[in-house]
Amino acid sequence: MLEIAARQTQLEQAFSKLTGLVITVFLFALIVIAAFWLAERTSEKLQKYIKYLIFLTPALVFLFIGLIGPALRTLYLSFRDARGENFVGWENYHWAFTQPEILEVLKNTGIWMVVAPLASTGFGLTIAVLTDRMRRPGVVKSLIFMPMAISFVGAGIIWKFVYQFQPNDRVAEIGLLSQIAEWLGFVPTNWILTSPLNTFLLIIVFVWIQTGFAMVVLSAAIKAIPDEILEASMLDGASGWKRFAKVTVPMIRGTIIVVLSTITIGALKVFDIIRTMTGGNFKTSVIANEMYNQSFRALNYGTGSALAIILFIGVLPLVVYNVIHLRRERAER
């Protein structure tokens, strides 16, 4: 009886959510259509101004309220105390660079920034080169690329299962890594608790996802190398490896750097993998996770904001590089 009642409320809830969804989408469409309908009926003189109001203003308002304003406020909060009430100077930053736990977090973030992009780009480049010569690379590429569609949370669960450890000796291992270690004659340990190994195990999950991105972008760059250059190097009798090191890599250098910097930005911001797999425990926490803990667990907006600013300063040079690179490319075109 109770169960039927529970089902009933569940269905009711589902129904009200769906109607809410339909109404929202419908309302939004209605507003847009009405705005167009009205605007098209105004005089040409008025349209000069209305066109900015309708096309440009919404985006600018959203960008200001959602990004620019909050970013400035975070900067302000990073110099205030936990509740944002009093000015504390550099105290939050001093805290970030002296607390042993936070230094650990910064160290881990550093490891992520170096290892994750190099490994992802390395694998991506390898696979791009290998498949470039294949007759039917479609399936291979799709399989490598597929993890990009999987969430970090889903990937976290997939890999947590791979790293699963069975403490009871009499029961068979169910984690693939433990089983492989056993087959190879090692004694499996509780991988996810072992520092600093666990940070690298988490990085593997990220690399598993990002390699597909690196592969697709680099593969396109390799395809764009003029065939004459390839032929010339063939005629010169360059071997496969030499051709790769002396022709392919220099030709796509720019793209490699963009891929590296893009993945570094992603590695700096990584949050979901840590949250799902270790919760930031066992010395695996990184800056984005610690920022969340400080702000929403410890409810200290001061230290949380300071960590966000440190993250921003880490990302800044990379994005600036990408922007400059893009600008140069536009100028060349």
Add this chain to the structure above:
Amino acid sequence: MKILNRNKVRDIESVKTHLSSPWASFAAILLATIWTIPTFGLFVTSFRPSSGISSSGWWTVLTKPEFTFENYSRVLFEGRGATPPLSQYFLNTFAIVIPSTIIPITIAIFAAYAIAWFDFKGRNFLFFSIFALQVIPLQMSLIPLLQLFSGGLHIGSVTVIPSFGITGTFIPIWLAHTMFGLPLAIFLLHNFIAQLPRELIEAARVDGADYFKLFRQIVLPLSVPAIASFAIFQFLWVWNDLLVALTFGGGKREIAPLMVRLAEMTGTRGGDWELLTAGAFVSILVPVAVFFALQRYFVRGLLAGSVKG
């Protein structure tokens, strides 16, 4: 000219075939297999009875096959105490994803069109400023935006923006995704719209079409591929997001999406692999299906975002 080209094409084909070595293909296939094994393990496990999962590795199904759908029916339809079943969270994910994709795309395509084709001073500056906004990590906006949604904006005792009482609904999550998605959306769509042939736009202008008609009748229909590219990006992003939903959902079960629930399950039910694997697979299914169906558009968007082209 044509014939010459065809000969050249044949030459290059021969170069390529000459280059294709069975070892390279073998290595590529090997890597692809390694890449797929973890997902495959999850997939197999989600169909095994729980007793089997905890006592033997999933690879043993090759010798002792034993499968069930029970994990899926349990995780999808059986709640526990105050926790609703996963199907409710699945619905929440849809309720979050659809507006969070439609709204930013609409606003972004408007802005992209304005920046690309309106004549005003500082167009280039505006475009690069918006692109540069991608420097701002989402984390930098979280606290102030959350405060804004819950308390409104006040300067002194003057209320500039009221709070509207939207906390605990889907609205803060939709708005946050819209705001965070805009810089990339405007960037990608602008790249496309700015490349539409100038003659086409100008011909329409001479015909007396105003900027609104021009958008409706020419720009929008031609931009469908670019819109599709970004729509897939945003859809996957929102579907797979944890941080935004966790922060702006305020921990309320009624509006929490799949990812929030799954992250919670790995923490509290870490040992229930039969439920975790089935739940994870449910969450993976839709994005992977979308991805495979529309891979072409996805790749195109990816390339437009990061390399020349």
